[in-house]
Amino acid sequence: MSRIDVMRPFLGAEEIAAVTATLESGWLAQGPKVAEFEAAFAARMEAARAVAVSSCTTALHLALVVAGIGAGDDVVVPSLSFVATANAVRYVGARPVFADVDRLTGNVTADGVKRVLTPRTRAVIAVDQGGVPVDLTGIRAVCDPLDVVVIEDAACGAGSTHRGRPVGAAADIAAWSFHPRKILTTGEGGMITTANGEWADRARALREHGTSRSAADRHRVTLPAAESYTEVAWNYRMTDLQAAVGVAQLGRLDDIVARRRELAQRYRDALDGVAGLRCVADPDDGTSNAQSFWVEVSETAARSRDGYLEALAAEHVSARRGIMAIHRQPAYAGSDAVIGDLAVTEHLTDSTLILPLFHxxxxxxxxxxxRTLLATS
Structure with missing residues (x-):
């Protein structure tokens, strides 16, 4: 019996041809394909500017840096997220303040943010968990009067919508992931989108050691002017090889999302009415790309959450436990992170599983x- 993976990237002849053409061009590092991918991604996500980087983690880091967040500042983040969401806050010397999430969506809410605001709060990172769109409208209504920057961790969000627009479009700045676990992949890679021109320009410099002239600009002329390095920065560049894959992937994003949403609905139909199982669904004000399909297991279910995972594994089905609670991780034990009432976060971490879903x-x-989920023994 063949193994069923929880996720498989959808790659084909278009990506192979794109990489081959880039190899033949002789330009492999950050260059014209990265610029093409940035322009295409910005247009698709209704963003004024896009800056390609090496991962979503580096995108979050640079988003905080260009927004001016640093030591002495508090940043509200959900604990129900991959650890990188909070780690980026630590990179800039700020303090994570963990907010609880909505049980139905797994996302932080305006009320959840309001409950944990401190006099030091300078930013909120809102996550589109599993591709379910977070309510940015409500969160901005809380944050904007206080001049609190709203950063969207849209790592899982490509192809999801909030109030008829792509997720990320309503944030001050958004960070995206192209890891193979995501539905739009470049292998590794990330993107920053923002309407703030100064932030975008600074992010472009910071991803390339703080240079005043990019390598691509220097290559265009035979004798370039000397560049300078305006501040200590990082090497967070994306390669043209990755960007070539990204351009091809972006062209099929709508088809990928449609197929994933079809499969997600089939799961809902098949599990509808099964005692103790609740499937994730679209919120009222948006549509999910079905990047992850998770099921909440209650006490009335035929098995425990871990019991279902064991039964699925016995049938060579690779399901996963629900999203981690960052505040429980050893790296945050004894840290200065603010940990309050996170009852829903802990419940979802302990009671959800992620089912296989791929194109x-x-x-x-x-x-x-x-069949395995419906079996009672």
């Missing part, structure tokens, strides 16, 4: 997953 999922694979 090329076959009928046999889908039926095997559902």
């Amino acid at each position: 090329t999922m076959t009928e046999e694979q889908f039926e095997r997953v559902v």
Whole structure:
């Protein structure tokens, strides 16, 4: 019996051709393909500017830097997220303040943010967890009067919408991931989107050691002017090889999302009415890209959450436990992070599982997953 992975990237002839053409061009590092990908991604996400970087983690780091967040500042983040969301806050010397999340969506809410604001709060990082769009409108209504910067961790969000627009469009600045676990992948890689021209320009310099002239600009002329390095910075560049894959992936994003949403709805239909199981669904004000499909397991279910995971594994189905609670991780034990009432976060971490969902999922694979979940012994 073949193993069913929880996720498989959807790659094909277009990506192979794009990489081959880039190899043949002789330009492999950050260059014209990165610029093409940035322009195409900005247009698709209704963003004024896009800056390609090496990962979503580096995108979050630079977003905080250009927004002026640093030592002595508090940043509200959900604990229900991958650890990088909070780690980026630590990179700039600020203090994470963990907010609880909504049980239905797994996302931080305006009320959740309001409850944990401190006099030192300078920014909020709101996550589109599993591709479910976070309510940026409500969060901005809380943050804007206080001059609190709203950063969207849209790592999982490409193809999701909030109030008819792509997620990320309503944030001051957004960070995106192209890891293979995401539905739009470049292998590794990330993107910053923002309407703030000064922030975008500074992020471009900071991703390339703080240079005043990029390597691509210097290459365009035979004898370039000497560059200078305006501040201590980082090497967070994306390569043209990665960007070539990204351009091809972006061209098929709508088809990928449509297929994933179809499979997600089939899971909901198959599990509808099963005692003790609740499937994640779209919020009222948006649509998810179904980047992750998670199920909450209550006490009335036939098995415990871990019992379902063991049953699925016995059928060679690679499901996953729900999203981690960052505040429980050893790296945050004894830290200065503010940890209050996170009851919903802890409940979802302990009671949810993520089911396999990928573009090329076959009928046999889908039926095997559902059949295992419906079995009571």
